[in-house]
Amino acid sequence: MRPCKRPALTDHHHRRGREANTMNIVVCVKYVPDATADRQFEADNTVDRVGVDGLLSELDEYAVEQALQLKEKRADEEVTVTALCVGPEKAVDAVRKALQMGADKGVHVTDEEIAGSDYIATSLVLAKAIEKIGADNGPADLIVCGMASTDASGSVVPAMLAERLNLPQVTLASVVETQGDQVRIKRDSEGSTEVIGATMPIVLSVTDQTGEARYPSFKGIMAAKKKPMETLSLADLGIEADQVGLSVAWSKVEDTTPRPPRTAGEIVTDEDGSGAVALAGFLASKKFI
Amino acid sequence: MSEVLVVIDHVDGEVKKPTYELLTIARRLGEPSAVFFGAPDKADGVVEKAKAYGAEKVYVIDDAELKGYLVAPKAEAMAQLAQQSSLSAILFPSTFEGKEVAARLAIKIESGLITDAVDVQAGDGGAPVTTQSVFAGSYTVTATVTRGTPIITVKPNSAAPEETAGAGTVEAFTPTISDAARTTQIIASQPRAATGRPELTEADIVVSCVRGTGGNFDPIEKFADSLGAAVGASRAAVDSGWMPHSYQVGQTGKTVSPQLYVANGISGAIQHRAGMQTSKTIVAVNKDNEAPIFELVDFGVVGDLHSVLPAATEEITKRKG
Numbered sequence: 001m002r003p004c005k006r007p008a009l010t011d012h013h014h015r016r017g018r019e020a021n022t023m024n025i026v027v028c029v030k031y032v033p034d035a036t037a038d039r040q041f042e043a044d045n046t047v048d049r050v051g052v053d054g055l056l057s058e059l060d061e062y063a064v065e066q067a068l069q070l071k072e073k074r075a076d077e078e079v080t081v082t083a084l085c086v087g088p089e090k091a092v093d094a095v096r097k098a099l100q101m102g103a104d105k106g107v108h109v110t111d112e113e114i115a116g117s118d119y120i121a122t123s124l125v126l127a128k129a130i131e132k133i134g135a136d137n138g139p140a141d142l143i144v145c146g147m148a149s150t151d152a153s154g155s156v157v158p159a160m161l162a163e164r165l166n167l168p169q170v171t172l173a174s175v176v177e178t179q180g181d182q183v184r185i186k187r188d189s190e191g192s193t194e195v196i197g198a199t200m201p202i203v204l205s206v207t208d209q210t211g212e213a214r215y216p217s218f219k220g221i222m223a224a225k226k227k228p229m230e231t232l233s234l235a236d237l238g239i240e241a242d243q244v245g246l247s248v249a250w251s252k253v254e255d256t257t258p259r260p261p262r263t264a265g266e267i268v269t270d271e272d273g274s275g276a277v278a279l280a281g282f283l284a285s286k287k288f289i
Numbered sequence: 290m291s292e293v294l295v296v297i298d299h300v301d302g303e304v305k306k307p308t309y310e311l312l313t314i315a316r317r318l319g320e321p322s323a324v325f326f327g328a329p330d331k332a333d334g335v336v337e338k339a340k341a342y343g344a345e346k347v348y349v350i351d352d353a354e355l356k357g358y359l360v361a362p363k364a365e366a367m368a369q370l371a372q373q374s375s376l377s378a379i380l381f382p383s384t385f386e387g388k389e390v391a392a393r394l395a396i397k398i399e400s401g402l403i404t405d406a407v408d409v410q411a412g413d414g415g416a417p418v419t420t421q422s423v424f425a426g427s428y429t430v431t432a433t434v435t436r437g438t439p440i441i442t443v444k445p446n447s448a449a450p451e452e453t454a455g456a457g458t459v460e461a462f463t464p465t466i467s468d469a470a471r472t473t474q475i476i477a478s479q480p481r482a483a484t485g486r487p488e489l490t491e492a493d494i495v496v497s498c499v500r501g502t503g504g505n506f507d508p509i510e511k512f513a514d515s516l517g518a519a520v521g522a523s524r525a526a527v528d529s530g531w532m533p534h535s536y537q538v539g540q541t542g543k544t545v546s547p548q549l550y551v552a553n554g555i556s557g558a559i560q561h562r563a564g565m566q567t568s569k570t571i572v573a574v575n576k577d578n579e580a581p582i583f584e585l586v587d588f589g590v591v592g593d594l595h596s597v598l599p600a601a602t603e604e605i606t607k608r609k610g
């Protein structure tokens with residue numbers, strides 16, 4: 001097990017931006033196959049990310065939105081929002097979309113060796129990239145993720161990032177509030193509504209309950225073209241090829257089968273109560289009554 | 290046979306049905322040991338239940354020092370427990386908490402993780418082979434873990450719970466929790482009011498509705514109650530403030546996989562489908578005969594739910610006699 005490197009809570013100021021008046025936010029955005037189009041697998045059972053239409057994961061737009069709102073609320077501070085994506089060449093589109101929405105910088109980690117990575121390897125690459133962004137621009141105070149990716153829907157990468165970076169995890173927020181380096185969120189957990197608190201730096205994930213994400217404006221789209229975009233390889237992050245990718249994944253998809261199409265059901269049109277009788281008849285025939 | 294750890298899903302000692310499903314699955318893979326995080330005075334009742342579903346051992350972890358914090362302490366405790374013996378798998382309920390504890394544990398003990406399994410069987414040599422339903426239910430995927438102790442989170446309704454007496458030997462376990470794991474504090478927690486209906490994710494029948502009902506849920510609730518069903522909702526109903534978010538079915542709500550799903554006035558958007566497409570039987574009532582939901586149904590009624598549902602409720606009550 002890794003030794004605990006986390007400083008005591010009272011000691012956090014040296015981990016915040018270089019000056020008290022700066023704040024660094026990294027937003028993790030994933031490039032996913034479009035859920036409204038056909039999604040498929042490759043021959044090696046990995047998700048086809050290249051042969052289909054892809055886009056910035058819908059649920060990560062909420063993460064970008066929350067980062068931008070925070071930047072707007074903290075107008076008297078120098079807040080930098082960096083969008084980070086690990087994915088194939090095409091995935092740069094996800095970073096670009098985040099820049100168009102208003103993020104300041106983009107970082108795209110891409111390397112052939114990453115293809116087929118599982119959660120474990122993906123979280124490793126993200127964690128190393130966050131450390132590199134921190135070394136270059138000042139350590140991240142806030143790492144914002146979506147609640148889940150729309151392809152894998154694991155909802156596990158934020159927890160893994162917190163574990164790897166040894167930071168508090170504040171996940172599944174429906175409302176986010178910050179004051180200085182304090183963060184408070186509201187969230188719906190399994191059986192209750194909770195208020196959670198932590199001190200930055202933290203890993204945060206947000207749900208679609210946080211509020212609509214903005215559309216890129218024409219001005220935003222033009223401005224994005226001039227924003228800094230960095231492309232990093234595994235070598236840039238000091239990760240060996242045998243730490244990531246399909247061949248070393250700690251879990252393996254053995255087989256993928258398209259679900260057989262549902263056999264067309266019986267559809268009746270209600271006329272003067274006939275629908276209700278037919279419905280009850282169907283439920284009885286299936287022993288639900 | 291080596292041990293399989295099953296993390297008990299419970300609220301204040303009330304064990305939830307997925308726990309029994311996990312214990313049933315665990316028996317296919319090895320010797321089930323249940324793990325109870327909770328108050329020691331609730332342990333006796335929980336142990337009895339775990340025992341009745343085949344737990345040979347029950348580790349009791351007093352959560353007094355853990356429960357005020359989010360997931361990290363539980364992950365530390367599980368990692369320490371996992372180091373005690375050689376395990377053939379660790380099973381968690383696929384709740385958000387279950388998944389997050391599993392995620393951190395996977396990194397700590399360097400083991401592969403599979404989330405949201407809808408079935409787990411013993412494969413060659415007894416190692417678990419999982420089945421997942423992905424891409425909003427349009428693909429079925431089987432997978433195995435290739436490194437470490439397989440950590441698997443399992444969705445509700447993935448197995449029929451089978452009772453069988455286990456030894457149920459109690460072992461108190463006291464983890465050492467670091468300060469670093471206690472940095473995310475639960476400041477307040479407001480339990481949701483009980484509805485008196487079955488839990489959405491565990492129910493055999495789910496009846497869902499939408500804003501089409503104009504905020505009047507009477508016909509839906511009466512219909513649901515006539516079937517003994519849980520009530521769900523689409524995001525449209527939740528967004529308009531008529532239903533709490535905990536009722537939402539779909540990509541960003543709950544995933545349900547009941548025997549019967551009845552969608553009333555729900556169009557069938559991909560995000561909604563993602564949460565209900567694996568239901569065994571699907572029924573819809575919708576006044577638009579072109580609503581995409583009809584592509585999924587085993588039985589559909591084109592009609593106004595305000596007239597169809599009350600009449601159906603009456604008919605069901607009559608048939609039940």
Ligand SMILES: Cc1cc2nc3c(=O)[nH]c(=O)nc-3n(C[C@H](O)[C@H](O)[C@H](O)COP(=O)(O)OP(=O)(O)OC[C@H]3O[C@@H](n4cnc5c(N)ncnc54)[C@H](O)[C@@H]3O)c2cc1C
Pocket residue numbers: 058059208498499500501502522523524525526537538539540541542543553554555556557558559560561564574575576577580592593594595
């Ligand atoms: C990021 C994101 C996440 C989302 N997550 C979810 C999610 O988890 N769950 C979810 O459900 N949605 C989710 N959505 C929303 C989803 O895209 C749809 O907007 C939503 O499911 C539509 O809900 P609906 O079908 O109830 O409403 P509508 O699309 O408005 O459909 C209403 C339907 O009711 C019918 N109707 C109206 N009145 C009557 C009547 N009197 N009798 C009979 N039929 C009637 C209409 O014909 C129509 O088909 C998400 C969207 C986004 C962008």
Ligand SMILES: Nc1ncnc2c1ncn2[C@@H]1O[C@H](COP(=O)(O)O)[C@@H](O)[C@H]1O
Pocket residue numbers: 028029030031057059060063084085086087119122126144145146147148149150152153154155156157158
């Ligand atoms: N390849 C990736 N690149 C950037 N962010 C990611 C990537 N994978 C996951 N994430 C982040 O982690 C969140 C949860 O992902 P998941 O655990 O896969 O459901 C997403 O909403 C993203 O914010």
